[in-house]
Amino acid sequence: MADLPAVQRTERTDGIVRRQRGRTALTSLVAAALMTAAATACGGPFQDLGPLPPRFSGPPLTADAVVSEMTSVLAAEGITVARQPSEVLGRCTERLMGRHAPGTVDSALRAAVERARSEHGWQAGPDLGNGALTLTKGNWTALTALPAPDPGQGVESLVIVSLTCVDGGSPAATTPSAPAPTSS
Template structure:
């Protein structure tokens, strides 16, 4: 009986110490670190500016692309696509990406691995995909996806009509 009491007391003491350590660790993890940093730096860029800039960067390297309709109003996503000679498409894309960094202020984005490169500028991310081997006699596809960090481009997105205010019905008399 005495042995059981001692074991119970030791176990109780160990559980109390474990609970105190967990509370201290939890308090450390849940401390207030202040506001989150901004998701992007610089002023937000309008959709038309980014599309025009990226189109001219690619055009300067001989890559002709067309803007595809986004299909979803209010969504902040654009896609530029075109075709280029397969022998020079990789060199032209690398030169275009270098031009975007050096002349237009785009920064290298996160590494996505594989055959794509990510660039960022203010609230936009550009994902350029390098061409795979096209079928003989065909030009290589070129695709650049532009995505707004905020998920919405307020400067060019249509504004939704405001809903009428709801008023409570008068109480029956």
């Protein structure tokens, strides 16, 4: 290009630049057309499927009923637990804590879970991996972790069952309401 006059070099450079811009513009148009075609082919109009199903079926269960049921299921397998205070604002949670012999705690917890499923209508909850057992019933989820195999010489294994309310129950709903005052 060095042996061409300056005017021809400028015209030649302008031509190259214009062709590159033209290719870029054409490529952009093709890409936009392909994206539009893909969007219209894959993304048909939205279809209204109605309201979402409820997160649980049946009437909401009270905390007292769930705690009583889980306590009796665990007691049937020899695990004695006590209800811990649950003063978490805005959440419906309960916790049962107790101790059990380390050699049999694993089998006792598994048997309690099976008893809750077979005799009380609890369903298997989400699989959280090894060492966690979950159950669901109505608006409640129960979660317990299998304790460590050997907590130490002469120490009983700690058993914790966490109960969480999904919907429809507040801590205030677990206490009976006071009768309305009567006028005399």
